[in-house]
Amino acid sequence: MxxxxxxxxxxxxxxxxxxxxxxxxxxxxxxxxxxxxxxxxxxxxxxxxxxxxxxxxxxxxxxxxxxxxxxxxxxxxxxxxxxxxxxxxxxxxxxxxxxxxxxxxxxxxxxxxxxxxxxxxxxxxxxxxxxxxxxxxxxxxxxxxxxxxxxxxxxxxxxxxxxxxxxxxxxxxxxxxxxxxxxxxxxxxxxxxxxxxxxxxxxxxxxxxxxxxxxxxxxxxxxxxxxxxxxxxxxxxxxxxxxxxxxxxxxxxxxxxxxxxxxxxxxxxxxxxxxxxxxxxxxxxxxxxxxxxxxxxxxxxxxxxxxxxxxxxxxxxxxxxxxxxxxxxxxxxxxxxxxxxxxxxxxxxxxxxxxxxxxxxxxxAEAERKAAEDAKVNAEVRVHIARNEVDRRMERLVRLVVRHCSKPGGISFGYMRRALRTEDRPYLSEAVDLAEERELVIVEGDHISPNTTART
Missing domain, CATH: 3.40.50 (Rossmann fold)
Known part of the structure; x- marks a missing residue:
């Protein structure tokens, strides 16, 4: 083309x-x-x-x-x-x-x-x-x-x-x-x-x-x-x-x-x-x-x-x-x-x-070029906004995971999923992985517990 x-x-x-x-x-x-x-x-x-x-x-x-x-x-x-x-x-x-x-x-x-x-x-x-x-x-x-x-x-x-x-x-x-x-x-x-x-x-x-x-x-x-x-x-x-x-x-x-x-x-x-x-x-x-x-x-x-x-x-x-x-x-x-x-x-x-x-x-042609450039910028802005929204969602979910699993004995994935809003549930696994990567929680099978040795 x-x-x-x-x-x-x-x-x-x-x-x-x-x-x-x-x-x-x-x-x-x-x-x-x-x-x-x-x-x-x-x-x-x-x-x-x-x-x-x-x-x-x-x-x-x-x-x-x-x-x-x-x-x-x-x-x-x-x-x-x-x-x-x-x-x-x-x-x-x-x-x-x-x-x-x-x-x-x-x-x-x-x-x-x-x-x-x-x-x-x-x-x-x-x-x-x-x-x-x-x-x-x-x-x-x-x-x-x-x-x-x-x-x-x-x-x-x-x-x-x-x-x-x-x-x-x-x-x-x-x-x-x-x-x-x-x-x-x-x-x-x-x-x-x-x-x-x-x-x-x-x-x-x-x-x-x-x-x-x-x-x-x-x-x-x-x-x-x-x-x-x-x-x-x-x-x-x-x-x-x-x-x-x-x-x-x-x-x-x-x-x-x-x-x-x-x-x-x-x-x-x-x-x-x-x-x-x-x-x-x-x-x-x-x-x-x-x-x-x-x-x-x-x-x-x-x-x-x-x-x-x-x-x-x-x-x-x-x-x-x-x-x-x-x-x-x-x-x-x-x-x-x-x-x-x-x-x-x-x-x-x-x-x-x-x-x-x-x-x-x-x-x-110049107008077409400008329209193409504007469309590219707008697409990048939309991607940036969407990425920021995802980042903010993940930070909020990580905090929820840490708070809920701090209860005595920790919590199960099922309990954690029920504790979340419906729109947040698809992101639970990613939030738990991120919390574990930051050494905030310990995951054992279907169980999530706080990492008491994590640095504060």
Whole structure:
């Protein structure tokens, strides 16, 4: 079982100041942010027209869209090749606060062009994530039928291979994901980390029908998870492996929902999920941003710059957001400084939510530690009190034994037992033994007599 000390030790460093429950939480995307782009305004209006939290719809739309776009679309910054635009996001809030209804609005907002798009699938295993892209196809063997009704036609065989390239996963309760990921032998956490950056998925098995291989860069995948605050802690605890760093975080509560709902604006008509590119398309970044990312990466790799563990993927996360913002703004393949500024705003909001969760987890762990310590102290006090009560009882009984056996001829155990109160009788033998040990009485068989030679 994990101890409180282990929980505290596993948590990342907490921010200097974090909001207490009930205080106004930072981490919400501002009205100015939504006003910055028509497509952002569209998302906010769509959310509020249905009484849904805007941030949940925004991040789930971003995640769903990232799984819908062509895998040929990649971000190019000059670092580590062409970057996948796969987006993972998590909404945090109490039960019934709009996590599920907020993300479901993304299905009404952006409609897929690809009929093979795997939309909102649940996830159970790492193998299941790879399987969503797999299928069975007829593959030519190079031979032809020599006779029969198929004479002259190619001979084919059933082969399992990647047949899909786009998918979106929705996990209604993040605790389920965390529990599955912690099972012995589970590949879920590792697969999610690989999928977030577009690495190869699947596994090889002895039997061909169970072998899965999804090539790196050959798929687009978005993921959205709903968490209650306490159930987000296991994912945050996984910082050493790099899992929580690959997520955008948002609150599922929205204090800006108006009293009078605006009109439903309809689905977004033009979005990058409709770009079904057959060839490579690079989303390019301005020279200043490329240089900045390069200098940061080289400084880290040289050991000159140390970055907080949870910020290990900050640059990549902002690259993904900025590239998607450019694509959402008229299908541009050139990221602007404005796109980058908006991405930094989103990352700052995400970090505020994440840091508040870390701080909350530390408070809860500290409270659990204090409760455990208090319980231990209380137990020790109870033991001490009970021991003192027993000691006082025994001293009283010893005096009774000595007094009663001082009668001429001493007394029997039976007489002594009858002379005691009912609640004292179970302790008679122990009291007599203690009196004998102190050389106050002499015990012979069933008879107790005073020790006249005892020192006074």
């Amino acid at each position: 994990t101890t409180v000390d282990e929980i505290l030790a596993s948590l990342p460093d907490a921010p200097a100041a974090a909001p207490e429950d009930g205080e106004e939480r930072s981490g919400h995307l501002s009205a100015e942010f939504y006003a910055a782009r028509p497509v952002f305004q569209h998302i906010q209006q769509a959310a509020h027209s249905q009484g849904r939290p805007a941030d949940v719809l925004f991040y789930s739309t971003l995640a769903r869209l990232s799984g819908m776009i062509s895998p040929h679309l990649k971000a190019v910054t000059g670092i580590s090749g062409r970057a996948s635009l796969n987006v993972f996001a998590a909404a945090v809030g109490p039960s019934g606060s709009g996590k599920s209804t907020g993300q479901s609005g993304a299905r009404e907002l952006i409609l897929p062009e690809d009929p093979e798009f795997r939309d909102g699938l649940p996830v159970g295993t790492g193998e299941g994530i790879a399987e969503m892209f797999m299928g069975t196809v007829d593959e030519p063997t190079g031979e032809i039928h020599l006779r029969g009704p198929l004479k002259g036609d190619p001979v084919t065989r059933k082969v399992r291979k990647q047949v899909r390239h786009n998918g979106y996963i929705y996990i209604d309760e993040g605790q389920t994901m965390a529990t599955l990921a912690m099972r012995q032998g589970s590949t879920l956490a590792e697969t999610l980390r690989r999928a977030a950056v577009g690495e190869a998925l699947g596994q090889t098995n002895a039997s061909e029908e169970r072998t899965r291989y999804v090539a790196p860069g050959s798929y687009s995948l978005g993921l959205f998870v709903g968490f209650q605050p306490s159930t987000a802690v296991p994912l945050l605890n996984d910082a050493s492996t790099g899992t929580p760093q690959r997520f955008f975080w948002c609150w599922s509560l929205d204090p800006s929902i108006p009293n009078v709902p605006p009109l439903w604006p309809g689905p977004i008509k033009d979005h990058p999920g409709q770009i079904q590119a057959a060839d490579t398309i690079d989303v390019m970044f301005p020279e200043r941003i490329r240089r900045m990312l390069w200098e940061e990466r080289t400084a880290r790799n040289r050991g000159d710059l140390e970055v907080a563990e949870l910020d290990g993927h900050a640059g990549l996360m902002k690259v993904k957001a900025a590239a998607l913002f450019a694509l959402m703004d008229g299908g541009r393949y050139e990221v602007t400084e404005e796109d980058w500024g908006l991405a930094e705003t989103v990352w700052a909001a995400s970090c505020a939510v994440r840091d508040a969760l870390v701080a909350r987890a530390r408070r809860e």
